[in-house]
Each structure stands twice: as structure tokens, then as C-alpha cells.
Amino acid sequence: MSIVDTIRAGNEAQQGLKPRSELTARELLREVGSVLRLSEAEAAKLGDVPVDPTEDQTMIINMGPQHPSTHGVLRLMLELRGEEVLRCKPIIGYLHTGMEKTGENLTFMQGGTNVTRMDYVSPLNNELVFSMATEKLLGIDGDIPERAVWMRMLLSELNRMSSHLLFLATNGMDIGAVSMMIYGWREREEVLRFFQKVTGLRMNHNFIRPGGVAADLPSGWRDDVLKLLDLIPPRLDEYDTLMTGQPIWRERLQGVGVITAQEALALGATGPILRSTGTAWDLRRDMPYLHYPEMDFDVIVGSYGDAFDRYAIRLNEVRESMKIVRQILDRMPGGDYRIQDKKVTPPPRARIDESMEALIHHFKIFTEGFKVPEGEVYTAIESPRGEIGCYIVSDGSATPYRIHVRAPSFVNIQCMPHMLRGGLIADAVAVISSVDPVLGEVDR
């Protein structure tokens, strides 16, 4: 059986990487890096391998979906010549659970539980973008109480820290600095412990809801945050000693998985990938939401667009987030933590005991949800992985008519064929890690 037949007989031949003899020029253009905006002839030349009828010069292998370094269930099909990667095609969908369809059957009240499970590493950012879209449809986006807005910022920034710490852990593990994995998870756990105290859960919080947040900050929260802010900076310096300045680490990452600004823009890449190419684009600064315009922080930008830049950007973004968190601590106001709009907010627990109407109101809001006026909006915020957007169409009922989440990882994954081409298979691991995809969000 020749390799062509083997591939054709496979279950997913249609979605998979095809043998060269069956490729059209346009497909090849994409697989060897369409983003170069080359002509098809030029691209064909780039991926040129002498066609041998026996096709034993190159080999197509599967990396994943169970490979530990593919961060979940990402499957890459790679065409190799020796150790060199010639073509690559990411194959996704192994974690697809139809969350956008599910979202059409959940009320706006329940929607948070759904979206929070998409990017499970930064759940609070998902909830935030969903809540902002719902609030915009309701027309209450300007009336959210100050305390709720600042709490949202605090949680969003802490979530950015925990997400980047997880990246540092897995990035270290993928590249062979195994002790880094333990350190990264340990520091992330400190942040999650705070989340647990505030929201009751380590992950999948459903805490940021349309109209505000679910509960007020617990007593002693300020000390906890301060403790966190004291704990993490020396640890980050430790990472610097352990990795940033270390020659092996640099050799392993510098110049690996290079992408240019033009290519990143063409591919729609956002977040640290886009910033590593030298494009200073951060929605927190450039299209601000919440109170980010009042915050003093730097947008970290790389210059080579390689895996090392992406690592360094995320490491330093943890520091910038801490800077923002400090400013939030100074300015956290008192007051309501959710909007006092009878339409959206259930009555407080104490009122239910005294008033029949409050009980009915409470019951109706939780069984039927609240109606959202007709219309469609797209809101976007900067998640740790890039621009996360939420597009909601409402037909005037209590459930969204259509809910779509623009997942940054889903789009960023398209950069991989381009970053991998011409590299070694060992570098593939470094590249996958530096893109930092969360497959829950890719497949939704």
C-alpha cells in the first residue's frame, strides 16, 4: 500500500493533509504559507520537492490529537523531509460541543455559564465580553455601577496574569524546562485561590454577568491581592534567571517560528502574536473599554516576531497587569456591584422574605430570563490571547437569536503552517506552545 492509499483510506482524508500529487496550487499556497501573498507559482516553487512517483522522500505524520505538547486536542498533520517541516495543516474540531448552538437555547441570564467554558484559561474575559454585548443590546452599557466596572477590571487583569502564568508553565514544559512547569502552575494557583474566594470557583466562574457582577468582593480581599502582588514579582525575577537570560533557552526560541507584521495582519492574528511583530496594538489602549484609558500601563511590543518575543511579551504583560491591579486597588470605589435595574437584576435575598412581588419577580427572572430588545452588536475586548469578540443577534426574546464568539485562538492557529514551514520538527513544539491556543475556544 503506497502512502497515498494509506492516507486516502484514513478516516479523515478529506480534512487532512493530502499527498502532493493531489494538491491544487491554491491549497499548496495555503499550506506552505499563503500569507506571504505570493503568486501561486512562487509559492509552488517555495514548497518545491522533486516529485518522485514512489513518494518516499517525504513523510506525512500526525502530531496529536493526543500529543502532550499540543495543549489539548490539536492535531497537526506535518509533511516532513528528514526533520524539516515542509507543510503543515492544523486539524481541529475534536472538542467541538456546539456551544454557539447551545447558547441559542440559554437565556441571557444563563449565557455566562456557557461562554465561560469556551476559553477555560481566561473565563472571566469571556464573561466580560458576553456581558458587555448584552448590556449594549439592553442599552445599559453606560449605567453599570462604578464598583462593578472596577471589579471587572480587577478580575480581568488577574485573569490575564493567571493565564500568562499558565502559558509560562506549559511553554517551559514544552521546551524542556520542566521545573518551570511546576513554578508556573504554583503561581497560577495563588491567583486561582483568590478567584475561589471571590467567585466561589477556581474556573468557569459565571461571576461577571449582564448588569454587573454576581457578588461583592469578600472582606479581606485587598490584603489577598496585596499578598499576591508581593508574592509574584520575585517569582517573575526567578523566571528571568531561570529562562530569559539563559543561553539554552534563548537558543531554543530565538528565530523560531518567525512571522512578520504584514503576515500577522493578513491572517487576523491578534494579541501577543501581533505584538511580537512590532505592531503596538492592544484594545485596552487603542479601543478602550471599562476604565482602561485612566490606567497607566505599557503595551509590550516585540521586534522579531519569533517565539522568544512571544514568551517575553507574555512574561512582561504579567508585570504590566500587576501595575494595573495596583492602580485599581487605589481607586476601587464603594457602592453597588450590580445595576439597580428591576428588569435585569433580581431582587436581593432580604426583599424576598418580605415581599410577594419580589418573590414573583425573582422567580420570573430566573425561569424566563429578561427580554432583550431587537438588534445586533459586536463587542470586543483584549483577552490574554488576543481580541475576543462577541456577536449577538437578539429577536426581542429572552434568549439570543444567534450568539457567536470570535475566539482569538481559532484565528491564531492559522499562523501555524506559516511559522512552522522550513523549521525542524523539534521547533514545532516550541511554535505550538508560543501560539498558546486553548482548544476549548478553538472548537467551541
Added chain:
Amino acid sequence: MSDAPAATPDEAVSAPEPPSRHGCPLSDSRGQVVLHPSRQQYVGVVRALLDEGFEMCVDLTATDYLLFPERSLPAAVTPERFEIVVNLLSLSAKERIRLRVQVPADDPSIDSLFDLHPGTEAMEREVFDMFGITFNDHPDLTRILMPEDWEGFPLRKDYDTGAIPVQFSTDFGARS
């Protein structure tokens, strides 16, 4: 009845033109700019916007308006069952614009944006997978999230939800 509100020729002329851009009707949705090109104008308008500085195609998705045909659209736009929704972003002007293109149910196809924005490749595949809308000239129009032998298009409104048997694409045979 001289004071009856009748449209005189003069008034018709002075009535404000419906807003438009690149020859397509423009509308406002909660303060966001929405453009409604036809299927024929679509790629041309995206190209013109790209030249204008909308260098990134952030998002491409679709909506099935089977159960909600009465949504509000500018007068010049004929509602159809499907809508392709494209979000473009200008990094230089820090501006967003959204395109809503009507796609009829009897011919669910539209041109691909692949040549202008290669990043739409996966998103168009997702729309094909979920809605069954085909993209002309797309390099690799296959299912992306669902198994390739799946029947039906899950995000269409006439696709039944509920219990479905778990499907495997391989027959493992009887247990021995």
C-alpha cells in the same frame, strides 16, 4: 385640503438621502457602523475598504434568519434567509465596520475573501460547516469542526436539536 401633508416634488428632493458608503446602504446598530452590500458588491466593497485602511478582517460569521425574517434592515435591502456578517478593523484609524450581506436560501453561495484576507480561511470553513453556505474560490472548503461525514448544518434554524445518537466515523466492529 391644502394643509394636508402631501409630498410635493420639492419636498421629495429635499428629503435626506439614505446614508450610503461605496454605493451600499449604511445603517447604525447601537452606535456601530453597518454596511449592507449586495452579494455582487461584496468583494469589491471589502477591497475598497482594505484600500481605505481596514487592514484586518477580524471576524466572519453568518446568521440564519429563518425564524426572524422581520429584523430591521435599510429600505434598499431585500431580506434573505442567510446573512454573512463580516467585521473589519482599521488599526490606523482605530475604527470598526461591519458588513451584512444577504444570501438567499435557494443559492447559498458567496465569493471568498481568501485573496484579500487569508485569515478568513478558517472562518469561512466554519460558516460552510455550520450553515452550508459555499464560498466560491475557497482553497479548501471542507468541514472544520464537525466530522466530515456529518449530515446537515447544525447552526441552521431548521436543524433539530435534541437527542442524537453518538456517531463514530469508524466502525470498530463487534467486541470479541
